[in-house]
Amino acid sequence: MNEGQIEQVELLTDEESMAATIAMRSKLDSSGLKNVNRQTMIGIAGRLLEMIKEGRPTMASGFMEVDTSIYSDPALYEAEKRAIFDRFPFVAGLSRDVEKPGDYLNTSDFGTPIIVTRNKEGVIKAYVNSCRHRGAALVYDASGNTGAGFTCPYHGWSYNLDGKLLGITCNSSFGAVDKSDHGLIEVQAEERHGLIFVGSKPGVTFDLDEFLGAELNQELPHWGFDKVQASKAAPIPLDGNWKLSLEAFLETYHFDYAHRDNLAHFYYGNVADLTMMGRHIRLSLPHLTIDELPTTQVDDWVPENHITLAYILFPGTILINSPQVLEFFQIVPVSPGKSIVRHACYARMDLSVPGNAEMFEMTWQSAHSIVQRQDLPYGVTTAHAAIKDGAMPKFLFGANELALQHMHGMIREALADTVS
Ligand code: FES
Numbered sequence: 001m002n003e004g005q006i007e008q009v010e011l012l013t014d015e016e017s018m019a020a021t022i023a024m025r026s027k028l029d030s031s032g033l034k035n036v037n038r039q040t041m042i043g044i045a046g047r048l049l050e051m052i053k054e055g056r057p058t059m060a061s062g063f064m065e066v067d068t069s070i071y072s073d074p075a076l077y078e079a080e081k082r083a084i085f086d087r088f089p090f091v092a093g094l095s096r097d098v099e100k101p102g103d104y105l106n107t108s109d110f111g112t113p114i115i116v117t118r119n120k121e122g123v124i125k126a127y128v129n130s131c132r133h134r135g136a137a138l139v140y141d142a143s144g145n146t147g148a149g150f151t152c153p154y155h156g157w158s159y160n161l162d163g164k165l166l167g168i169t170c171n172s173s174f175g176a177v178d179k180s181d182h183g184l185i186e187v188q189a190e191e192r193h194g195l196i197f198v199g200s201k202p203g204v205t206f207d208l209d210e211f212l213g214a215e216l217n218q219e220l221p222h223w224g225f226d227k228v229q230a231s232k233a234a235p236i237p238l239d240g241n242w243k244l245s246l247e248a249f250l251e252t253y254h255f256d257y258a259h260r261d262n263l264a265h266f267y268y269g270n271v272a273d274l275t276m277m278g279r280h281i282r283l284s285l286p287h288l289t290i291d292e293l294p295t296t297q298v299d300d301w302v303p304e305n306h307i308t309l310a311y312i313l314f315p316g317t318i319l320i321n322s323p324q325v326l327e328f329f330q331i332v333p334v335s336p337g338k339s340i341v342r343h344a345c346y347a348r349m350d351l352s353v354p355g356n357a358e359m360f361e362m363t364w365q366s367a368h369s370i371v372q373r374q375d376l377p378y379g380v381t382t383a384h385a386a387i388k389d390g391a392m393p394k395f396l397f398g399a400n401e402l403a404l405q406h407m408h409g410m411i412r413e414a415l416a417d418t419v420s
């Protein structure tokens, strides 16, 4: 994610968002998703066609009630940071965001200031963004290229891309200090399936095989996250707890109401195929055009032209796939009552084809506008305003809001694991 590229996103009206979607659909071309697992997609399409008849998504066994103090309790917030954000990796960006040696991302989203970079051998590395002399940050921009290494702007100490301390200015003043013992402090980072996973601070370790699980590990490569092109990105700061921000992405029950003048013209609301993949979720949404599939032989189906498929990686990375773009959302906790939704859009289409760059721009703006104008005010800021002082004691998650129930279950499980 390179948030430096866009500071202000012009918000589109519903009519403009509709026009963007219609233009995009007219150029629908699944060639950007060559490797999608056909059997999986046919299976999802079949289940969605059945669910459309019943007008429902994959269901939970019943409704769930939650006490709204879980969104405002400062002690619980601190416990969540320890049990979740200091235990599981976050996705700092995509491989293309740190494409060449010396490219870097600079993030403090999860507390510790971290530089994510790529070394000369092409391996992703992450360090605390702090010089070993007296702690000054080494990089200040959100992203960039640092060349062959880092030079501290304060007193000029230098490091290579492997974090090794190369030079101490006025060396004689530091006598016996051992350079080999004063390299940058490393944070665990690993690149997989085109995504860059990073621990929130030194000492946070993770095992991606265990974290993703076998099924998701096999499925993610099909989506070509390592092949996406240009990106647009912007953060959305919110007065609302991080779990409310996450919930805003977990159901389509709201489509016919909140998005009645845009998305509801293209999607079946309250219909979705959900597969729980350990802590994570695969959420597949049918377009209205999925009705065309049964009029042809299954062998001729191109399900990905009629289904938008999202992965929600625990706790807060959302990857929404269509043939043309990847929409990326990252939920960032800031305090009990504040969070950030980082939104980035990556192109899958060939932007050198005339018209595609404009279409990409419109698609990005449209998604950003819908989320900012509709999802987040309803789901996050107005909801949080009512719960923060206890005026609204309970929330309900319907049986048709299975993904919310699952995520809250996973959060509770992580908290219980840490306590025990
Ligand atoms: S703090 Fe970096 S050289 Fe002094």
Ligand SMILES: [Fe+2]
Pocket (backbone or CB within 6 Å): 248, 254, 258, 259, 375
């Ligand atoms: Fe929405």
